[in-house]
Amino acid sequence: MTLQGKTKRQALTEFREAEILEAARKVFGEHGYASATVDLIAAEAGIAKGTLYLYYDSKDAIFWAALTSRFREMHAEARREMEAQASVREKIRASLRVRFAFLKSDEQFLRMYVTEFGAMCRLQGGPMQALYREVAEHMAGVLQAGVEAGELRPLNAMAAATALMELVKGVFAMRFAGMPGQDPDFDGEQFVFDLFWNGVAAQ
Amino acid sequence: MTLQGKTKRQALTEFREAEILEAARKVFGEHGYASATVDLIAAEAGIAKGTLYLYYDSKDAIFWAALTSRFREMHAEARREMEAQASVREKIRASLRVRFAFLKSDEQFLRMYVTEFGAMCRLQGGPMQALYREVAEHMAGVLQAGVEAGELRPLNAMAAATALMELVKGVFAMRFAGMPGQDPDFDGEQFVFDLFWNGVAAQ
DNA sequence: GTCATAAAACTGACCAGTCAGTCAATTAAA
DNA sequence: TTTAATTGACTGACTGGTCAGTTTTATGAC
Numbered sequence: 162m163t164l165q166g167k168t169k170r171q172a173l174t175e176f177r178e179a180e181i182l183e184a185a186r187k188v189f190g191e192h193g194y195a196s197a198t199v200d201l202i203a204a205e206a207g208i209a210k211g212t213l214y215l216y217y218d219s220k221d222a223i224f225w226a227a228l229t230s231r232f233r234e235m236h237a238e239a240r241r242e243m244e245a246q247a248s249v250r251e252k253i254r255a256s257l258r259v260r261f262a263f264l265k266s267d268e269q270f271l272r273m274y275v276t277e278f279g280a281m282c283r284l285q286g287g288p289m290q291a292l293y294r295e296v297a298e299h300m301a302g303v304l305q306a307g308v309e310a311g312e313l314r315p316l317n318a319m320a321a322a323t324a325l326m327e328l329v330k331g332v333f334a335m336r337f338a339g340m341p342g343q344d345p346d347f348d349g350e351q352f353v354f355d356l357f358w359n360g361v362a363a364q
Numbered sequence: 365m366t367l368q369g370k371t372k373r374q375a376l377t378e379f380r381e382a383e384i385l386e387a388a389r390k391v392f393g394e395h396g397y398a399s400a401t402v403d404l405i406a407a408e409a410g411i412a413k414g415t416l417y418l419y420y421d422s423k424d425a426i427f428w429a430a431l432t433s434r435f436r437e438m439h440a441e442a443r444r445e446m447e448a449q450a451s452v453r454e455k456i457r458a459s460l461r462v463r464f465a466f467l468k469s470d471e472q473f474l475r476m477y478v479t480e481f482g483a484m485c486r487l488q489g490g491p492m493q494a495l496y497r498e499v500a501e502h503m504a505g506v507l508q509a510g511v512e513a514g515e516l517r518p519l520n521a522m523a524a525a526t527a528l529m530e531l532v533k534g535v536f537a538m539r540f541a542g543m544p545g546q547d548p549d550f551d552g553e554q555f556v557f558d559l560f561w562n563g564v565a566a567q
Numbered sequence: 568g569t570c571a572t573a574a575a576a577c578t579g580a581c582c583a584g585t586c587a588g589t590c591a592a593t594t595a596a597a
Numbered sequence: 598t599t600t601a602a603t604t605g606a607c608t609g610a611c612t613g614g615t616c617a618g619t620t621t622t623a624t625g626a627c
Binding site: 316321328358361 | 397478496497530531535556
Binding site: 208212 | 603
């Protein structure tokens, strides 16, 4: 083994965690937390169950890692795109653009997010809580700045930020729930933007 | 036994179902579907597990009955109040008034609704699906009429109806999630109304 | 009123399946 | 040869659902 290069073993285990999380998202996404089994996740990842427990302590730990890692990625990208915009209006648009693209591109993550979010609310102080709060607070900061700049009407920024996130989730939930009004040409992103922007814009 | 009066037995069993459902809402509300056990529900209702299975076929059946019965009551009341209003604006206000009052008055039902809704989305065609759809379609009809009367701007009525329901749920979810911005004087009902009304009103 | 009988309601110990998590044995790398 | 990684059979706790047996109520003959 060299200092710089990777040994064969290291090369093998390098991406184990990521592989496990991808398998976990597939299984959790397809079956839901309750029906997903650790055996299934291990099989999907192509490793033995015991190996899985070398990397994560519990089913719970796998679940949270799988969910938060992608959620964090989505938020980081949204934040980057928002910062590239000047007006609050364009920041909101950028945020929606990134989030819709992200959720559309990863069906399994989307399913986890939409179907397990409610249950998460039970776990005060759970691993997802701090992250969700951080994301909401960032968006609230943006909205608050918009209020102070006169671009938005006076409002409870934190509530509005949460409302925006709920609207995004709601549009996708409608699909799973098999709701009508989901014409192929229905543009959820545009719909949420129109509703929210009209709801918060000044005048 | 008389034709009119109830025998002692009938009087006893008359409210069994309702008692079971109330116990079920308490247990499901406190623990969530997965952690709730049928034994717990039976104990809460003060009957043996076997008795419970005389009234409902499965844990699932108890859950759906407990959730949909209250949901139906809430909707019926909202619908009645809406019909007493002339303008779409006041119909929306009435709907929110009833729904907020209802959810605030029944903590256990609220918890079930907020925390288990996502999981419901998995069950295409489940018992709650048709009900939720019916409620959404009623609200969509009201909104569509508003569009045609020029009171609302042109929009996808079904999407807007769902969005409104998601907003209500979202405001309550914020509490469970321990989100900030929940000052004691934060008026969720007013907030949702302002956001939504501004979002859909004409001009 | 009361006693025998039938019917309905109820009970809770039990069963059978499930599954998260463990660990002694095995394999591969250093 | 040593060390690290991996395996998968196994365990033990849990719980949805059952059912043989018990209790309660209703009925009706006397």
